[in-house]
Amino acid sequence: MRLALEYAWQYWDRDRDGVMEGVQHNTYDIEFYGPNAMLGSYYLGALRAAEAMARHLGDDEAAAVYRSVFESGRAKIDQSLYNGEYYVQEVRLEAAEHASHDLGVSYGGFAIDPDNPQYPKYQAGQACLSDQLIGQWLARTVHLGDLFDPAHVRQTLQSIFHHNWRRTLTRHANPQRIYALHDEAGLLIATWPRGERPGLPFVYADEVWCGIEYQVASHLIYEGFLLEGLCIVKGARDRYTGVRRNPWDELECGHHYARSLASYALLLAVCDFGYSAPRQALRFAPQVYADDFACFFSVDGAWGMLKQQQSAAGGWTAVEVLAGTLTLREMTVALAFAPPQSALDGQAVPSVARPAADGGTTVTFDPPVTVRAGEALVIAWGPIT
Numbered sequence: 001m002r003l004a005l006e007y008a009w010q011y012w013d014r015d016r017d018g019v020m021e022g023v024q025h026n027t028y029d030i031e032f033y034g035p036n037a038m039l040g041s042y043y044l045g046a047l048r049a050a051e052a053m054a055r056h057l058g059d060d061e062a063a064a065v066y067r068s069v070f071e072s073g074r075a076k077i078d079q080s081l082y083n084g085e086y087y088v089q090e091v092r093l094e095a096a097e098h099a100s101h102d103l104g105v106s107y108g109g110f111a112i113d114p115d116n117p118q119y120p121k122y123q124a125g126q127a128c129l130s131d132q133l134i135g136q137w138l139a140r141t142v143h144l145g146d147l148f149d150p151a152h153v154r155q156t157l158q159s160i161f162h163h164n165w166r167r168t169l170t171r172h173a174n175p176q177r178i179y180a181l182h183d184e185a186g187l188l189i190a191t192w193p194r195g196e197r198p199g200l201p202f203v204y205a206d207e208v209w210c211g212i213e214y215q216v217a218s219h220l221i222y223e224g225f226l227l228e229g230l231c232i233v234k235g236a237r238d239r240y241t242g243v244r245r246n247p248w249d250e251l252e253c254g255h256h257y258a259r260s261l262a263s264y265a266l267l268l269a270v271c272d273f274g275y276s277a278p279r280q281a282l283r284f285a286p287q288v289y290a291d292d293f294a295c296f297f298s299v300d301g302a303w304g305m306l307k308q309q310q311s312a313a314g315g316w317t318a319v320e321v322l323a324g325t326l327t328l329r330e331m332t333v334a335l336a337f338a339p340p341q342s343a344l345d346g347q348a349v350p351s352v353a354r355p356a357a358d359g360g361t362t363v364t365f366d367p368p369v370t371v372r373a374g375e376a377l378v379i380a381w382g383p384i385t
Contacts, residue, residue, distance in 0.1 A: 001046070001049065001050045001053060002050070002062070004046065005046065005047070005050055005066070008020070008043065008046075012024065012043075013043070013069075013073075016069050016072075017069070017072050017073065017076060018043070018044065018047070018069045018070055018071070018072040018073015018074065018075075018076060018077075019035050019040060019072075019073050019076050019077060019080075020035060020039060020040055020043055021034060021035055021092065021095060022095050023095045024036070024039045026038065026039060028122075028202045028203070028204050029203070029204075030122040030202050030203070031122075032089060032123060032124065033091055033092050033093065033095040033120050033123065034089060034090045034091050034092030034095055035077065035080070035081060035089070035090045035092075036081070036087070036088075036089035036090070036124065036132070037077060037081055037087030037088075037089075037129075037132045037133065037148075038124075038129055038131055038132045038133075038134055038135075039135075040073065040077050040081075040135070041132070041133055041134060041135025041136050041139075041147055041148070042134065042135040042138075043073065043135070044070055044073050044074060044077075044135060044139075044147040044148075045135040045136070045138055045139045045144060045147060046135075047066045047067075047069055047070040047073070048066075048070055048139060048144045048145065048147065049142075049144060050062075050063075050066045051063045051066040051067050051070065052144065054066060056278050070147075074147060074148060077148065078148055078149050078152060082148075082149075082152050082156075083126075083194075084155075085128070085155060085156070085159040085193070086128045086129075086132065086155075086156045086159040086160065086163075087129075087132050087133075087148075087152075087156060088124075088125065088126045088127065089123060089124045089125055089126075089127070091118065091119050091120070091123050091125055093118055093119070093120060113198045113199050113200050114199040114200065115198060115199030115200075116198060116199070119198055121198070121200035122200060122201065122202045122203060123198055123201065123202065124190060124201065124202060124205075125192075125196060125197075125198055125201075126192060126194060126195075126196040127190040127191065127192050127197075127201070127205070128159055128160060128163045128164060128190065128191050128192070128193055129160075129189070129190050130160050130164050130187055130188065130189050130190065130212050130213075130215075130216050131189070131212045131215060131216070132156065132160075133148075133153060133156060133157065133160075133219060134215060135147060136148060136153055136219070137215055137216075137218070137219040137222075137265070140219065140222050141218075141222075141265055141268055141269075142274075143274040143276070143283070153223065154223050154224075157216070157219060157220050157223055157225060157228075158225070158228075159193075160187075160216055161216075161220065161225070161228045161232075163191045163193045164187050164188045164189075164190070164191050165185075165186075165187050165188075165228075165231070165232065165235075166185060166186055166187070166188060167185050167235075168182075168183050168184070168185060169181055169182060169183075169184055169185070169186055169208075170182060170183060172188070172206070173206070174206040174207060175206065176203055176204060176206060176207050177204075177207055177253075178207075179207060179208050179209065179210070179239075179251055179252065180208040180239055184235070184238070184239050185234075185235030185238065185239075186208035186213070186235060186236070186239070187208060187212065187213045187216060187232055187235070188205075188206060188207075188208060189204055189205055189206070189207055189208070189209060189212060190202075190205040190206075209252050209259060210236050210250040210251075210252060210257075210259070210260040210263075211250075211252060211257070211258075211259025211260045211261070211262045212259070212262075213232050213233075213235070213236045214232075214233070214236070214260060214262040214263040214265065214266060215262045215265065216229075216232060217229040217230070217232040217233045217236075217266065218262070218263075218265035218266045218268070218269040219265075219269075220232070221266070221269040221270060221287060222269045222272070226287060226288070229266075229269070233266065236250070267295060267296070269287070270286070270287050270288055270295070271284060271285070271286050271287070271293070271295050271297075271306060272284070272285040272286070272287060272334075273295075273297060273306070274332075275297075275299045277299070277300055279329065279330065280327050280328050280329040280330065280368055281328070281329060281330040281331070281332070282299075282319065282326075282328055282330075282331050282332070283331075283332040283333075284297075284306050284308070284317060284319075284331070284332070284333055284334070285332070285333065285334035285359075285360055286308055286334060290308065290310065290334060291309065291310050291311065292308075292309050293306075293307065293308045293309075294306065294307045294308075297319075299326065301324045301325060301326065302321050302323065302324035302325055302326040302371070302373075303321075303322060303323055303324065304319065304320045304321040304322040304323070304326075305318075305319075305320040305322065306318070306319060306320075307320065308333070308334065308335070310335055313382050314337055314380070314381035314382025315335045315337070315380075315381055315382070316335075316378055316379060316380035316381065316382075317331075317333040317334075317335060317378070317379045317380075318376050318377065318378045318379075319331070319371060319376065319377045320375075320376040321371045321372060321373055321374070321375055321376070322373060322374075323373050324373060325370055325371065325372050325373070326370070326371045327368050327369070327370045327371075328365060328368060328369050328370075328371070328377070329364065329365055329366075329368045330362060330363065330364050330365070331362070331363050331365075331377075331379065332356050332360060332361070332362045332363075333360055333361055333363070333379055334359070334360045335360065335361060335379075335381060336355065336356075336359065336360050336361050337381035337382075338381060339353050340353055340361065340363065340379045340380055340381045341379075341380050341381075342363060342365070342369075342377070342378070342379050342380075343377075343378050343380070344369055344371065344375060344376075344377050344378075345375040345376060349365060349369050349377075350365065350366060350367075351363050351364060351365050351366075351379075352364045352366070361379075363379055
């Protein structure tokens with residue numbers, strides 16, 4: 001991680017202000033010239049991850065550096081790229097010239113956008129990109145916290161759904177590859193709600209990609225927009241029922257394309273699952289069917305089931321390990337009644353409960369509890385039914 005960030009400081013963020021100004025290749029198979037939230041959020045997420053790893057390893061000096069660059073970049077991107085609805089790209093024509101000099105690659109032949117002499121071709125500019133918060137989404141799934149202003153993130157997700165979601169694509173014109181069409185629903189990769197669409201935008205802008213749909217849907221669910229998130233999921237899956245397409249082959253650039261594996265984040269979001277191996281801490285807070293919920297979980301060293309039941313009289317949460325071993329010092333659950341009792345495989349274990357910062361209850365085990373295959377750790381308020 002240290003070497004990766006040092007490389008970024010050499011070529012993309014030479015002044016270490018937390019904003020990548022240079023030429024940035026991306027998943028659209030083109031280069032963005034200038035600051036943008038999509039790649040910028042990846043960078044900010046990397047800085048936060050590096051900080052967390054450095055602190056765990058006792059390198060507080062490096063952690064402080066990463067934190068300082070992160071805070072600078074976070075503030076500058078929120079200030080300069082957020083337009084009140086979503087984040088945009090600041091196109092910098094001179095970025096190509098710097099890249100040509102620094103990387104020894106010739107960018108002298110890149111074309112200028114026919115509608116704007118200040119734009120190279122294939123830029124996003126003032127677009128509302130569906131995956132503009134992809135780094136924030138990744139940070140959310142691993143509980144690294146807010147990369148941008150939380151209010152801006154929520155508004156941006158709402159804007160993406162409002163501007164880019166189509167309940168029908170009947171009137172949508174797409175000159176590129178067709179993955180959704182006619183009466184089908186889909187999330188467009190980009191729109192230009194305020195105009196200023198480049199004459200030659202990046203080539204995939206009008207397409208629909210399942211992987212980005214799942215990314216945005218799970219992020220919406222994380223932020224509390226459950227219905228909007230599930231609406232996008234339904235639209236994607238309705239295209240793959242077996243009538244028009246193979247239900248096991250969510251097509252993008254090729255068959256069985258890997259990006260659609262972003263759908264796994266839907267499971268994490270719906271149960272608000274989080275796990276920290278260094279802290280030996282697990283979090284579980286179902287967002288649907290909270291009265292009677294069960295789902296699969298998998299972490300390093302163990303996998304099994306998470307379960308929750310609740311009623312007016314009380315409730316319980318259980319971690320059932322089906323393979324491997326899981327050691328926990330702390331567990332945060334959604335339920336919040338009177339102080340609970342904790343038991344491992346039917347035997348009481350010492351625990352202390354306190355209100356969690358964002359609701360629910362955090363239970364601390366001292367000594368830590370190790371749950372082995374075939375065993376269950378139960379936190380209960382009242383009888384287990």
